[in-house]
Amino acid sequence: MAKAKSAFVCTECGAEYRKWQGQCSSCQEWNTLSEVHLASARPGGGAASGRSGYAGDLSREVIDLGNVDLSEVPRMSSTFAEFDRVLGGGLVPGSAVLLGGNPGAGKSTLLLQTACKLAQQRRILYVTGEESLSQVAMRAHRLQLPTNGLKMLAETSVETILAVAEREKPEILVIDSIQTMHLEDIASAPGGVAQVRESAAALTRFAKKTNTVLLLVGHVTKDGSLAGPKVLEHMIDASLLLEGGADSRFRTLRGQKNRFGAVNELGVFAMLEQGLKEVKNPSAIFLSRQEVQAPGSLVMVVWEGTRPILVEVQALVDESALGNPRRVAVGVDQNRLAMLLAVLNRHGGLFTGDQDVFLNVVGGVKVLETSADLAVLLAVVSSLQNRALPKELVVFGEVGLSGEIRPVPSGQERIAEAAKHGFLRAIVPRANAPKQAPKGMEVIAVDKLSDALDAL
Known part of the structure; x- marks a missing residue:
């Protein structure tokens, strides 16, 4: 009987190997190779016979890309x-x-x-x-x-x-x-x-x-x-x-x-x-806020797929009893939080090196884009100063390492979504500021982190 052929496949990246090894050479992961038994080739199914068996397929007409039918997929x-x-x-x-x-x-x-x-x-x-x-x-x-x-x-x-x-x-x-x-x-x-x-x-x-x-x-x-x-x-x-x-x-x-x-x-x-x-209306369930505004709470506008969603971010800054203060983030990348705190110290003049910083996005939402940077920093400042921000305030914008406030995609739609839910003030990057603000809403355009802190 013919010996059954086998290969070893990495469960992480799909790379195949003839022999087992401890580490995958493609993705550098350890102990991820699993043995896979391969089906034996059919008798007479060599390369030549395989090509001749598909002669009908090889004679198919080659179509120019410009002539492909672009009718809507049902x-x-x-x-x-x-x-x-x-x-x-x-x-x-x-x-x-x-x-x-x-x-x-x-x-x-x-x-x-x-x-x-x-x-x-x-x-x-x-x-x-x-x-x-x-x-x-x-x-x-x-x-x-x-x-x-x-x-x-x-x-x-x-x-x-x-x-x-x-x-x-x-x-x-x-x-x-x-x-x-x-x-x-x-x-x-x-x-x-x-x-x-x-x-x-x-x-x-x-x-x-x-x-x-x-x-x-x-x-x-x-x-x-x-x-x-x-x-x-x-x-x-x-x-x-x-x-x-x-x-x-x-x-x-x-x-x-x-x-x-x-x-x-x-x-x-x-x-x-x-x-x-x-x-x-997802924004409505993520904005179930208390009547009395607490320090460290702020609403931001994130873009998910093809629509804006308003979510609340909460920050808690407390004096650390440890030599190495903790940085805990739920719903936001923890490494990005550490980077933003360094920007706040360098370009905002607020030191948090001796403080524990805890951050949470309400509702279990995971924010994957950078438009939450400015809202995260302002929520941290609110908790650090123990001063509540206005309940009708909404914020979005990306913060650069030099303290500049960068624009984010779909800024007009984000502002319109906030105005629809009754927000009266918005702090946004200057490049995202509309020529005419929505009725009853004040849009504050900022260029630097210091401008946003002054606007508070």
């Missing part, structure tokens, strides 16, 4: 406006979408709600590999969802799933989850690197060939990244992450990769007894 709504927003306008036939998240975040709930509603007009096959059919039916009954028309299958064998899908011909195929799927030809346990990669590849090929929408549920690791080989994220068309702690009833759906829309788009949901309900 999309189907997921029945959730927030879900469609993150997807870039809806589900695209023939696309593969991976939905990840922590246990209990609501991945299965979101897809079950979507499938039950879409099953009234479209053919949908829901494959569950983690739960029994009775468990899924009990959840649908508890959420008061329409169950007629939704085709269910409890199976983990990819070969069986593809055979059933060939017979049923669904428009949407839901796999919950990809870590439980396995192929008979792969000699490893479900959830391993080889099984996840080959199972996802087989399902994606079926989706592309039959023009079916493929929705995959994926687990996440301790650091919040998607479990499985890194090559899995390259196979799919869109990678979405559903975030939200068990102590919060709000969930945020963020797009990390999307070939049919913008990345870093944000959708907000609320977890209720009837399941996930979309939040039409």
